[in-house]
Amino acid sequence: MAEQRAQRRLAAIMSADVVGYSRMMQADEIGTLDALKKRRTEVLSPLVTKYQGRLVKVMGDGVLVEFTSAVNAVQCALDLQSDTAKANEPLPSARHVVLRIGVNLGDVIVEAGDIYGDGVNVAARLEALADGGEVCISGSVYDQVKRRLDAAFDDLGDKTLKNIAEPVRVYRIRPLSEGYTPGIADPAPPMLPAKPSIAVLPFTNMSGEREQDAFADGLTEDLITELSRNVALFVIARHSTFAYKGRSVDVRQVARELGVRYVLEGSARRLAGRVRINVQLIDAIGGDHIWADRFDRSLEDVFAVQDEVTNRIVEALVGRLTKLPPRNRPTSLEAYELCVRARPLLANFGGSAEAIRESHILLTQAVAKDPNYAEAVRWLAFTFWALWSFSIESPASKRAASLEMARRAVALDPNDAGNHWVLGYLLAYEHNWAESDAAFDAAIRVEPNHADTYAMRSELVLWRGKTDEAMGLIEKAFRLNPQPAGWYFWLLGMAHYAARRYEAAAEVLRAELTYRTGSRKILAASLAQLGQIEEAHREAELFLANNPRFSVVGWANAQPAQNRATVEHFADGLRMAGLPD
Structure with missing residues (x-):
């Protein structure tokens, strides 16, 4: 009998497992096994077939699936999370099956129907980085899918993975149509949108007079409104940013809590018919100051300053300025x-x-x-x-x-x-x-x-x-x-x-x-x-x-x-x- 030789090929690998599997088995072993079997039959298998994957193996609470397309692998992972969540809805929380999934694109060794190698190992490590309900992908996958899926990507940076020689760029991903579940206590921080995202913090009133607070607040609100008109940006609403008013905050924490990359800070001083406005735009993930400027104008020019600041932000984040029709401004x-x-x-x-x-x-x-x-x-x-x-x-x-x-x-x-x-x-x-x-x-x-x-x-x-x-x-x-x-x-x-x-x-x-x-x-x-x-x-x-x-x-x-x-x-x-x- 001729010896079967191992083959190598490039493949997209999806690795998934169940969060809290040991706890579920301890509480109800037969019920848990039945539930997992049902999910594989009714949810996983149809999706693997739909996206032309191959179920390589089942490992207790986990599965390994191979795809020839990175796009198909990621879309399958997203649909698997979505369909699993829907299947959980009629069940008590203790019986929910919650998955974490990793997807990698890499070289694999194929032997007797199984697959091995760093391509598989990275997928497994990415799965371990994901929280319940999340999908984590490698940079190699991101390069293939970033313009081909209606999805949001949260860049987690380079990660050192166990038994992997070089750091791997990691991204969290979700469909744009999905958000975190709002209104529930202690939700996970929202993920970054695909487009440049920004929060404008309430401007600090530097006048020393409390009656000028409303003026500083108005400047902030109008900037948010002007930025929100730009379809190329994702802009957090006024009510959420004003939750930080009067607080000493770390812009990185603000960015995490609101799910944005950029934060605008500013101050306003109004005195004797003039207004001085200081602003700085910060990349809260990279830690860099994109730009800062000071505007010292007559009070009548305050709306022109708002337009100028808006244009500077759009040019910095989008790289081009689309002229929008002007809004009605008060004459008084x-x-x-x-x-x-x-x-x-x-x-x-x-x-x-x-x-x-x-x-x-x-x-x-x-x-x-x-x-x-x-x-x-x-x-x-x-x-x-x-x-x-x-x-x-x-x-x-x-x-x-x-x-x-x-x-x-x-x-x-x-x-x-x-x-x-x-x-x-x-x-x-x-x-x-x-x-x-x-x-x-x-x-x-x-x-x-x-x-x-x-x-x-x-x-x-x-x-x-x-x-x-x-x-x-x-x-x-x-x-x-x-x-x-x-x-x-x-x-x-x-x-x-x-x-x-x-x-x-x-x-x-x-x-x-x-x-x-x-x-x-x-x-x-x-x-x-x-x-x-x-x-x-x-x-x-x-x-x-x-x-x-x-x-x-x-x-x-x-x-x-x-x-x-x-x-x-x-x-x-x-x-x-x-x-x-």
């Missing part, structure tokens, strides 16, 4: 400062009656001083709607005035995403679905990084019965705004409830930022659907203490809903929780 600095003071009062959508009334007064004054200041007109429209919607002042004239003013804001400045989404949201309450959709489309087209647009649209999509699409939108909003206002959690909880994921809904709606707001009624409904009737009734009673005029029928009729079945699903839970019909 006093009107601008009144509007800036109103912004944080409106940041928590559905906030207190006091905040809505105060912001309404400030914005009324701002519009009186500058009638063509589009942002002030837009927010004033929103306060008119809020006064009516939250029954603070009930005349229908408030509702009509809000819509008229929102249309005016768009006419004054069609290049501001906020104007479009406010109009789109109000139009949905008029059941003008087509024009509402067009307004939200315009908002995303004008400012593709506008987190609030995705969040607000998620609610309207949910009321159409499109639960998966709604979840995708709110998850995108969370990624752009990882430390959001409480109403984001409210919307996420509603999306979980609509998808009948009541445990997830209850967990999200217990978040401190949203717990004592109107979202409490959805928490009560979620608990009722879980059969936790006593606790559901308690939460419903606490909700009614602050909302004594609430009725299920009145609430259901007020929703901007196209799909009545979705509304009735919520109404059923509210009634089960003991809320009055």
Whole structure:
């Protein structure tokens, strides 16, 4: 019999194993083995076939798969993580099968159907570097897939791997359509997007006068808005960066927590009709200062300075400058400062009656001083709607005035995403679905990084019965705004409830930022659907203490809903929780 000779070939190797396998076996050996067998049959094998791989061997809790294509290997790994997570959804957490996966492209030795060599060893070491639910790939794989997959890559740098002679460049990877699961306590830090990503920290007020804080905050917010309009950038929303205001922070930690590579820091000093602005752009991963500059101008030139700083950032990170149509700027600095003071009062959508009334007064004054200041007109429209919607002042004239003013804001400045989404949201309450959709489309087209647009649209999509699409939108909003206002959690909880994921809904709606707001009624409904009737009734009673005029029928009729079945699903839970019909 002729001796079988070993062969060498280049292959893409996927190595995967189960996190916590020993613990699972100790708790339930037969159940664990059955679960793994089922996953291999129903999830792994179809994917290996789909992506033209070869299952080399099964090793207890692990598998080794060979592919002729690096793209196929990585896409198989991503789909394997996604499909495994979906298979876990109906199971208690103790029975979840969680994978970690490594993919390498390298030379392998083939012998008797098995494969050996450094190509395999590196894949196994990459797998060990991955956390549960993650895929880690080598630099050789990255070079092959970076422009061929709709994915985000997090560069972990060169890693020294056990028994591997030279360091290996390592990347974490995930589909762009996937984010980390938002709203759950202590989430893993979000991964870096594929495009240049930046967070603008609140500018420090160097004037020594607290009343100038609003001016420094306004500069920061407007820079974020201008950067967010650039489709080539990924820009973190204002609410998340302002969580660091007044804190001494390490920009590297900020970058990790927000999932960005670049951080902009700045300060502003306003004195005697002039303003001095210092800025520095930092590569938080590489540790380098990209550039720093100081601007000393008259106060009237402050918006020109904002544009100049924005252009410098775009040129530094993207390498080219796309001229965008200008936004409407106020002609009155006093009107601008009144509007800036109103912004944080409106940041928590559905906030207190006091905040809505105060912001309404400030914005009324701002519009009186500058009638063509589009942002002030837009927010004033929103306060008119809020006064009516939250029954603070009930005349229908408030509702009509809000819509008229929102249309005016768009006419004054069609290049501001906020104007479009406010109009789109109000139009949905008029059941003008087509024009509402067009307004939200315009908002995303004008400012593709506008987190609030995705969040607000998620609610309207949910009321159409499109639960998966709604979840995708709110998850995108969370990624752009990882430390959001409480109403984001409210919307996420509603999306979980609509998808009948009541445990997830209850967990999200217990978040401190949203717990004592109107979202409490959805928490009560979620608990009722879980059969936790006593606790559901308690939460419903606490909700009614602050909302004594609430009725299920009145609430259901007020929703901007196209799909009545979705509304009735919520109404059923509210009634089960003991809320009055």
